[in-house]
Amino acid sequence: MANIAAQRIKREFKEVIKSEEVAKCAIKLELVNDSFTELKGEIAGPPDTPYEGGNFVLEIKVPETYPFNPPKVRFVTKIWHPNISSVTGAICLDILKDQWAAAMTLRTVLLSLQALLSAAEPDDPQDAVVAKQYKENLEMFESTARHWTNIYAGGPDLNKDFNDKIRKLVEMGVEEHQARVALSSYNWDLERATEQLFS
Amino acid sequence: MASSKNESEPSSSKAGVSGEGDDKKEDRTFECNICLDTAKDAVVSMCGHLFCWPCLHQWLETRLSRQVCPVCKAAISKDKVIPLYGRGSTNQQDPREKVPPRPAGQRTEPESGSNFPGFGFGDNGFHMSFGIGAFPFGFFTSTFNFGDVRPNAAPLGTPQHMEEQFLSKIFLWLAFLFIAWLLLA
Numbered sequence: 001m002a003n004i005a006a007q008r009i010k011r012e013f014k015e016v017i018k019s020e021e022v023a024k025c026a027i028k029l030e031l032v033n034d035s036f037t038e039l040k041g042e043i044a045g046p047p048d049t050p051y052e053g054g055n056f057v058l059e060i061k062v063p064e065t066y067p068f069n070p071p072k073v074r075f076v077t078k079i080w081h082p083n084i085s086s087v088t089g090a091i092c093l094d095i096l097k098d099q100w101a102a103a104m105t106l107r108t109v110l111l112s113l114q115a116l117l118s119a120a121e122p123d124d125p126q127d128a129v130v131a132k133q134y135k136e137n138l139e140m141f142e143s144t145a146r147h148w149t150n151i152y153a154g155g156p157d158l159n160k161d162f163n164d165k166i167r168k169l170v171e172m173g174v175e176e177h178q179a180r181v182a183l184s185s186y187n188w189d190l191e192r193a194t195e196q197l198f199s
Numbered sequence: 200m201a202s203s204k205n206e207s208e209p210s211s212s213k214a215g216v217s218g219e220g221d222d223k224k225e226d227r228t229f230e231c232n233i234c235l236d237t238a239k240d241a242v243v244s245m246c247g248h249l250f251c252w253p254c255l256h257q258w259l260e261t262r263l264s265r266q267v268c269p270v271c272k273a274a275i276s277k278d279k280v281i282p283l284y285g286r287g288s289t290n291q292q293d294p295r296e297k298v299p300p301r302p303a304g305q306r307t308e309p310e311s312g313s314n315f316p317g318f319g320f321g322d323n324g325f326h327m328s329f330g331i332g333a334f335p336f337g338f339f340t341s342t343f344n345f346g347d348v349r350p351n352a353a354p355l356g357t358p359q360h361m362e363e364q365f366l367s368k369i370f371l372w373l374a375f376l377f378i379a380w381l382l383l384a
Contacts, residue, residue, distance in 0.1 A: 004234055004254075011235045067233060068261040102258045102269035103232040103248075 005066040009036040012105045019107055027110040037062050041073070041110050045153065046118045050145035051079070054153030058113065059089075060106065070100035073109060078177075080141075080148040080184060082122045082131035087181075091116075092126035129185045137187060144184045151180070165190050169197065232270050233258060240301050241283040246273040252301040255280065277302060 013036075016022060016029045028042035041058035045051030056079060061072040073096055075089035083092045095104060095112055125131030134141045147162045149155030165188060169179035174197055182193040231238040233254035240252040248270040250258075258269055259277060268275045282301050 008235055065261070068258055098265070101267065101272060102254070104269075 005062055005064060006036045008067055009039070009062055009106070012107065013039075015105070016107045016110075021107070021111065026114065027107070029106060029110070039106070041106070043110055043114045043117070045149060045155065046114055049118050050142045051081075051117045051149050051153070052155070053157070054149035054155040056117075056153050058110070060109075067102045067104070070096050070104075071106065071109065072096075073113070078148060078152040080130055080145040081117065082120045082125045082127060082134045083116060085126050086130060086148075086184070087127075090126060092121075092124060133185075133187065140187050144188070148180075148184070162188060165193075169194065238283075241285070242280040242301060243283055244268050244273070244275050245279050245281075246271050246275070249283075250280075252280075252282070281305075 013029060013031065016027070019027075021027045022029075026044050030040040030042075032038040032040050039060040039062070041060050043056050043058065045054035045056065055077070057076040059074045059076050063069050063072065073091055075084050075091065078086065078089070080086055084090070091113070093112065093116055095101075095109070120134060122131040122134045130141070133144070143159060143162075146155065146157045147159045150157050150159065162183070165183055166176060166179045168190065169183070170176050172194070174182075178197070179193070182197050183190070186192040186196065229237055229241070229249065231241075231251040231254050232248055233250055236251070238249050238251050241249060242252045242255055243249050244255075246268050248268055250269070255269075256277075259266055259275070266275055267273065280302060282304050284304070
């Protein structure tokens, strides 16, 4: 790894540890290996969003050409968001692609991702199904996102209705996550989700 | 997904920098915005952001199609950065040699105190004046003076000054009479 990348990550790491956001538990950064090429990030779901109360884990891979090229970031925690793939956790965010600038840091990336959770961009989606739901039925989107936050990110809002529907599918022999994806994609319409799963 | 070019640039290695100043409370005002270290071979962009020249150069090389300031994304170019020469900075030779030399400072000569240089009709004064008058007299009010310098007004109190004042008064009255005649006629 180029020395400049490791040097910078070292500095950034120190900076993040000391930052006020860490003090407020809004973001977290941990080293995964000693060579500063891989890190684990964590962001708290912003208040007044369906993600509130959840903790979202991110995988951060630092390329050799960092900071001239952006770090590769992906959600490890499953999340229901128009700009984040519900399957792979891949993120669609301009600063992680062509809008990256060398003066940005892991701290600003984590804060930008937190801002992305507050302000989705459904017109530039990563997950088309989620984006469609966001645009056509915002209320449904919000309860689905809240449910995912509860299940995967430790969010507080338990949705009994959704859980019951999932249990019904699980009893039919469907894997739980698969059942959740199908139901989420079909606006929690049990019939259509069943149809899709068994077709 | 994000692109990652496989550039292996040993020039970006920073031997000699590591280790020093790690725990020192340095003045962070002079940190390069790219390597976050104290700027070496410092240059500043037109938008006022400080970088090491090798760092900024590599940034510009990485994004050939989109030359923007890494901090504020203002337009930036190699020709438009200003090197900073601090006292004693010339002695500290940086080991990174493969990087092209930092652009030289541009020095513009200060404007000389001379007046408006004119339109280039030689060194002599060039005067042109237009007046508007009734048709047959209009020709007389336009005067062209090539080559001769306009005389300055005579100093106060001298006989010449008195004479000029007298003359100008006569001409003023003549003008009034002339206008009156035009109106009445």
